[in-house]
Amino acid sequence: MNFQGYTGMIRQMVFALLLFFSVYCHAQAKEKTTNRIELSVKTKEGVLKYPARSLSLAFGNPSKGISAAFPPSEDPAKAKKYFIAIDFDTMDTALLKLITDYNAEFSGELKVTGKDRSTIQKIEFSGATLDNVSSQSSADDANVYIYLWCREINVNDVKLK
Numbered sequence: 506m507n508f509q510g511y512t513g514m515i516r517q518m519v520f521a522l523l524l525f526f527s528v529y530c531h532a533q534a535k536e537k538t539t540n541r542i543e544l545s546v547k548t549k550e551g552v553l554k555y556p557a558r559s560l561s562l563a564f565g566n567p568s569k570g571i572s573a574a575f576p577p578s579e580d581p582a583k584a585k586k587y588f589i590a591i592d593f594d595t596m597d598t599a600l601l602k603l604i605t606d607y608n609a610e611f612s613g614e615l616k617v618t619g620k621d622r623s624t625i626q627k628i629e630f631s632g633a634t635l636d637n638v639s640s641q642s643s644a645d646d647a648n649v650y651i652y653l654w655c656r657e658i659n660v661n662d663v664k665l666k
Contacts, residue, residue: 539620632656
């Protein structure tokens with residue numbers, strides 16, 4: 506098998522891992538569980554933490570296809586190719602102000618912890634910008650989503666390429 510064959514296999518394995526991680530986090534959100542998802546955003550004042558309900562991670566914007574990067578860039582190092590969707594019970598106005606008032610990119614971390622406070626999954630992101638904020642509600646449930654484009658992602662200390 507040549508180098509491109511190995512690269513393709515590795516990409517498929519990483520995508521399968523991301524899909525599992527996304528489904529796992531969403532499954533935890535629908536069940537009564539003691540697992541927690543927390544978004545930490547690094548600021549000049551320190552690290553701000555916000556509880557989240559679920560998250561998903563994809564290569565590119567799911568509504569535009571798996572290879573769509575934002576913005577399309579001539580320089581691959583500057584392309585934002587990772588798309589994170591985070592679901593909150595309610596949107597903290599301080600978080601919304603922070604990510605919409607930013608003049609530059611920001612970085613942060615998403616952490617899933619178990620009932621014994623041990624880390625189950627950790628996603629560190631950098632070069633992030635806000636793509637969209639949306640909300641959905643029904644008689645028994647309300648969701649507020651933020652969508653982020655990120656340049657770099659580390660999942661459990663492994664940098665995605």
